[in-house]
Amino acid sequence: MILTIFTRNLGKVSAIAKGAKRNKSALLPSAQLFAYSNFTLKKQRGMYRVSQSEIIKSFYDISYDIDAFSYASYISRLVENSLLENQTNRKLFNLIVKTMYLLSQKDVDKEFITAAFELKFSDCMGFRPITDRCSVCGDESDQRAIFNIEEGGMLCKKCAENFSGNIRLDATTRKLMNYILSNEIETVSRAKVNKVLTKELSKLMKQYLTAYVSNLNMKSLNILDDLHKF
Structure with missing residues (x-):
């Protein structure tokens, strides 16, 4: 084997x-x-x-929870497909161990934990989105939540006029992204985040990872979505 x-x-x-x-x-x-x-x-x-x-x-308990199993499978595939053989990444190693522990717990929002993992994963892999300033001019005073995937982060009003494909986010989602990137995932997991923000962050991160990760496998998440609809 x-x-x-x-x-x-x-x-x-x-x-x-x-x-x-x-x-x-x-x-x-x-x-x-x-x-x-x-x-x-x-x-x-x-x-x-x-x-x-x-x-x-x-982490055997994950197998008894279809949501936890689907998210854990997706995360495992994401890590496996993104790393080369013998490519050491201790920061990512610690992140995935902590995330698996959280997914094995009953009292956490597993969709939010997965979205938070995706954002912190991008940081570990070197393509962290810029969320605290304009990714083009560096302006920190304009706190509009306008995100551009190709530019790798937020845009101020002036720069946003020069690019297409801008994604308008809830202002609280921008603050949430800053919070996730500034704290350990155990701390992040204790935040009370409403479903609307979780869905917006999750959707954004899938779009972001699709652009930056080759062979992104979301099969387990698609199956989970189908089960929830059913």
């Missing part, structure tokens, strides 16, 4: 976990989807092999 593992020190790696599918295998708990574990890896002939593993947190 070949596992795709996102590690703190090595980044994304592929590793052979021999016999991990067997019911009595010591590697089975760590080989499950979303599992957070300590792995002992040995490199042989250019390929990593899992020689030992110890599970830290299984």
Whole structure:
């Protein structure tokens, strides 16, 4: 069995976990989807092999919640498709562990947590949107919520007149984006955000990531939307 593992020190790696599918295998708990574990890896002939593993947190509860499972699957695919092999990103590693923990909880807004993750993910990957000033001229005094994806952030009134494709947001959404980017996701998760703002932020981030991430896979979210409509 070949596992795709996102590690703190090595980044994304592929590793052979021999016999991990067997019911009595010591590697089975760590080989499950979303599992957070300590792995002992040995490199042989250019390929990593899992020689030992110890599970830290299984996040097994996510499997019992269709919303949590869909959002967690989407986040996992987003990270997997965005990273190259052996590309270390400790900031993103810490973010995804904390986000999986939050998604496993019952008393959090999972759609908001996912939207917040997307925004912080863009920061971790180096294409953080500019939300505290005009992304073109740098003006901080104009606090209009006019967002332009191609320009990578907010625009002041004067600059907005020179670009098409502008997206007008609620002024509170701009403040929310600043808040998310300035705080840890555990702190962000405690904010009480109404559904209208959550939907607006979620829609914006899907549009933003579509422009900046190749092979964006939203299949699990589309299935979730269909289930909610049904």
